[in-house]
Amino acid sequence: MEHPLRVDEFVPSNDMAPVEDKTLAASAAKAAPAPLAAPAPLPPLPNLPASEVQFLRPSDPQYADFLPASSRRKQLAPALRAICKTEHAVAVMVDWVRSNRLNFATRSGGHSYEGLSQSTGVAIDVRGLTQITVDKASNLVTVGSGVTLFQLYSALAAQGLALQAGSCPTVGIAGHLTGGGHGLLARSHGLTCDGLRQANVVDAQARILQANAASQPDLFWACRGGGGGSFGIATQFQIGVFPLKSALVFGVSWKLPQARAAKLFAVWQDWAPKAPSNITSIMKVGPAGGGQITMRCIGQSVGSESELRAELKRLTTSQAPSSALTVTSLAFLDAVKHFAGPLTYPSELMKAKSDYVLSPLSARGIATMMAAVAPTAPGGIVLLCDSYGGRIADVAANATAFPRRAGTQYCIQYFSSWSRAADTPGRLAQIAKVYNAMRPFMPDASYVNYCDLDLPDYARSYWGDNLTRLVAVKQQYDPTNVFHHAQSVPLAIAVA
Ligand SMILES: Cc1cc2nc3c(=O)[nH]c(=O)nc-3n(C[C@H](O)[C@H](O)[C@H](O)COP(=O)(O)OP(=O)(O)OC[C@H]3O[C@@H](n4cnc5c(N)ncnc54)[C@H](O)[C@@H]3O)c2cc1C
The missing domain is CATH 3.30.465.10 (Uridine Diphospho-n-acetylenolpyruvylglucosamine Reductase; domain 3)
Structure with a gap:
């Protein structure tokens, strides 16, 4: 299994053994609900049957089961969670929060990096809409x-x-x-x-x-x-x-000095957004310790194995891999599982930021990326570069609200997760340092699904x-x- 967001797979496992923080180790699903500072008095609840909604307040035994958010730093405990099971229940809840002027958030999978689906007031939770x-x-x-x-x-x-x-x-x-x-x-x-x-x-x-x-x-x-x-x-x-019956999944890794890592990245950058549209790749860049860089290219193809292997030769002949290229044909759901990691709900300390690269990064930009990443501790940060182009670029930039279409090369996600609350300030500073180093080379374009409250003008x-x-x-x-x-x-x- 190969989860794209895993930051630890480049380094020996003993380098990455997480230091257990007893205060955070308890299963998030079993965590006791955080006490509300000042429980807001709620107006009488709408008259909805249990077949349409499940109301959960902090005193309810099931409240904790629905509490965990993916980003643990941003998790909030609502005074009321309304798990809606029908469209009608959602409409009634919207009318109720609006007419009573209540603070509320809308929650589906709860994976907002910045907790934008969290509220201390009311959570209108659509997890009952599962058909x-x-x-x-x-x-x-x-x-x-x-x-x-x-x-x-x-x-x-x-x-x-x-x-x-x-x-x-x-x-x-x-x-x-x-x-x-x-x-x-x-x-x-x-x-x-x-x-x-x-x-x-x-x-x-x-x-x-x-x-x-x-x-x-x-x-x-x-x-x-x-x-x-x-x-x-x-x-x-x-x-x-x-x-779709099956897909080819692939992966190949390198451990390189910065200058060679920069050369390899330039080759990937030149290839990935223009590759045959059968192939979607992600290049992961992280620190290897000792000033070196680890890179891992993972991805999937719905084309032929011969095409995929011929295309990937550009990468493997540019720099000799440290672990051999693997290409495996998997049934579609197995390919999903291959990249999914554990199927259990994640709730972790994390931070992410993102940049769209709208024209190829200059040699200086790539060198700056490597120089910023190399000194950080192995496992501390990973830059995930998601290739764009192909069918994404076939849609006009104004045909949908999603603007990053033709010409977009890739999206860099700067990602860090950690287990000890005491490490939070250091990790936030580290990710900001790498991100700030890249400012001179980036066009101020970010991905709304990798939301980041630090952005000075998020809407643009x-x-x-x-x-x-x-x-x-x-x-x-x-x-x-x-x-x-x-x-x-x-x-x-x-x-x-
Ligand atoms: C571990 C992890 C892996 C990820 N991998 C990827 C990836 O591979 N590719 C990618 O593109 N993104 C990825 N993301 C980002 C993900 O797409 C976004 O975080 C997404 O917004 C999460 O949706 P959600 O419903 O789970 O989150 P929520 O936190 O429930 O909601 C996110 C936002 O949508 C709003 N919302 C929720 N439900 C509704 C609704 N019914 N109607 C209207 N608004 C609603 C919320 O208010 C909030 O603003 C990943 C995130 C995480 C944490």
């Missing part, structure tokens, strides 16, 4: 917004079908799709949002809208890359899927030229800003 209906004849899946990627992959694979989406099995479809959704079929089949045919959305007036190309087209446009939590609560998605960084239309859609569907969080689509464009 999956596969229409094999039309290659369509209709899916509740509380479904996880792995649940969806499994249901599709059982019918010989597949979907392009990310590698983490517990990510929720709602946040993932509405922010874009990049995975190991992205260059062959596009982003997750590119498959969307219709979204059912409860809007600020608690109306249930069906947004598709013909009905509510502006909302439909915004649902494809505008990010979650800004326009309403999606309850259901209809997504185009495709037959995430949405670029699509921001103006997104703001207009926000004004149209949510003029009083019922749906907001720290990085939601604003009602007006900030003047610099």
Whole structure:
């Protein structure tokens, strides 16, 4: 198994043995709910039957089971969690929080890096919306917004079908799709949002809208890359899927001095965004200790093995790998599992930042990257470079709210996770140092699904030229800003 976000796989395991922090070691799922500082008195709850909603307050025995968020630093304990099981329940909850002016957040898979689905007030939680209906004849899946990627992959694979989406099995479809959704079929089949045919959305007036190309087209446009939590609560998605029996998964590693690592990165950068669209690769760059760099290229192809091996020769002849290239044909669901890592819910201390590389990085830029990464402790940080191009680039930059299309080379995700709370300040400083070193070479473009509260102008960084239309859609569907969080689509464009 090979989880893209694992930072420890380049170094001997004894270098990386996590130092156990007893205060954090307890299973997140069993963690006692954090006491609320000042429990907000709630108005009488809406009159909904248990078949439509499960209300959980801190005193309820099941409250802790639903508490963990993927980013443990950002986890909040809501005064009320409403696990909605029907679209109607979502609409009633929206009406209730709006008319009572309550703070609330919308939660699906809970993988927001910055906890944008967390609230100390009310959590409208769509994890009760779990239906999956596969229409094999039309290659369509209709899916509740509380479904996880792995649940969806499994249901599709059982019918010989597949979907392009990310590698983490517990990510929720709602946040993932509405922010874009990049995975190991992205260059062959596009982003997750590119498959969307219709979204059912409860809007600020608690109306249930069906947004598709013909009905509510502006909302439909915004649902494809505008990010979650800004326009309403999606309850259901209809997504185009495709037959896929198997895929080739590959991986190859290097341990190199900085100058040779820079040469290899330049070769990857020249190849990955222009490679045959069958192939989606991720180049991982991390510190190896002693000033050296580890690099690992992983990926997937839906083409032939001979094509894949011929293409990868560029990398393996540029620098001799330290571990041999492996290419394995796996059934689609096994390929998903290969990159998924554990299927259990992650709840960890972490931080991520991102950059879109919109034109190839200069030699100085690549050298700066290596020089910034090399001195950090092995396992402390990984830069994941997700290749773009292929089918992602076939969609016009303004055809959906997701703006990073033709010309986008790759997305760098600066990622760190750790186990001891005492290490948090050091890890945050380290990731900021590497990220800051790259500022002179980067165009201030970031991925909304790798949200980052440090961004000085998040709206422009995430949405670029699509921001103006997104703001207009926000004004149209949510003029009083019922749906907001720290990085939601604003009602007006900030003047610099
Ligand atoms: C371990 C890990 C691996 C990841 N791997 C990938 C990857 O391979 N590719 C990739 O592209 N991204 C990846 N991501 C990022 C992921 O796509 C985003 O964090 C995504 O937003 C998570 O969606 P969620 O539903 O799980 O999160 P949540 O935290 O529940 O929601 C995220 C945002 O969407 C909003 N939202 C939630 N539900 C709804 C709804 N029903 N209607 C409207 N808004 C809603 C929330 O309010 C919040 O603003 C990864 C993240 C993690 C933590």
